[in-house]
Amino acid sequence: MERLDKILSEYSRYSRREASELIRRGRVLADGVPVRDAAAKFDPETVRLTVDGTALVIRKQHTLMLNKPAGYVSATDDPREKTVLELVREEDRYPELFPAGRLDKDTTGLLILTSDGDLCHRIISPKKEIWKTYETDVQGLLTKADADAVRAGIRLQSGEQFLPGELTVLEAGEVSRAELKIREGKFHQVKRMMAALGKPVLHLRRTAVGGLRLDPLLAPGEYRTLTEQDIDRIFLG
Numbered sequence: 375m376e377r378l379d380k381i382l383s384e385y386s387r388y389s390r391r392e393a394s395e396l397i398r399r400g401r402v403l404a405d406g407v408p409v410r411d412a413a414a415k416f417d418p419e420t421v422r423l424t425v426d427g428t429a430l431v432i433r434k435q436h437t438l439m440l441n442k443p444a445g446y447v448s449a450t451d452d453p454r455e456k457t458v459l460e461l462v463r464e465e466d467r468y469p470e471l472f473p474a475g476r477l478d479k480d481t482t483g484l485l486i487l488t489s490d491g492d493l494c495h496r497i498i499s500p501k502k503e504i505w506k507t508y509e510t511d512v513q514g515l516l517t518k519a520d521a522d523a524v525r526a527g528i529r530l531q532s533g534e535q536f537l538p539g540e541l542t543v544l545e546a547g548e549v550s551r552a553e554l555k556i557r558e559g560k561f562h563q564v565k566r567m568m569a570a571l572g573k574p575v576l577h578l579r580r581t582a583v584g585g586l587r588l589d590p591l592l593a594p595g596e597y598r599t600l601t602e603q604d605i606d607r608i609f610l611g
């Protein structure tokens with residue numbers, strides 16, 4: 375037996391919070407009866423749920439957090455390259471599991487893989503403006519002027535404009551290290567931003583998506599399932 379809000383969020387596209395709200399508003403019927411108590415327990419195998427009169431198709435979604443190593447492309451299959459899916463054990467390769475966004479082949483760090491198309495959309499949609507945090511080593515001395523330029527929103531010579539981001543210089547020298555937060559996911563965005571500042575990227579690692587940080591216990595190439603709290607955290611960042 376499991377809590378109604380847990381069943382609803384685990385087996386549907388609703389987050390735990392959205393599920394609780396739907397239940398509280400009496401929009402969820404369990405076996406034909408409105409249930410307003412999110413903690414009420416049911417058997418997920420047998421309960422028939424409707425939301426606003428529509429039967430819920432019970433389908434467990436799977437979402438993983440991968441510490442992507444360099445050398446893998448963010449795709450489900452590729453004729454030439456190794457893909458991030460190859461890092462997922464056969465028993466965890468759920469149907470429709472795909473990367474929620476892309477990291478370049480040489481970029482490392484946090485990549486979310488999900489079978490939940492709705493969740494994927496909420497993570498990558500430009501409208502949602504989910505912040506992504508990167509750590510980067512660049513060639514050249516990063517200065518406050520670079521941080522100011524990122525905060526103002528970098529405009530490329532081509533006219534392309536990036537939204538304002540946040541650059542925190544961690545180490546300044548011939549090679550500098552910085553944390554960079556951006557809320558878009560354009561092609562090679564960090565590399566193009568840093569190149570525009572004249573500081574080409576040497577290494578790039580994603581450390582967070584929204585409020586969800588890469589689990590420090592995951593070695594490169596390792597992954598784990600995301601809990602509902604982890605998923606909620608993405609949207610709190």
Ligand code: URA
Nearest residue numbers: 478481562563564565
């Ligand atoms: N920006 C890039 O340039 N590359 C990535 O992989 C991610 C963000």
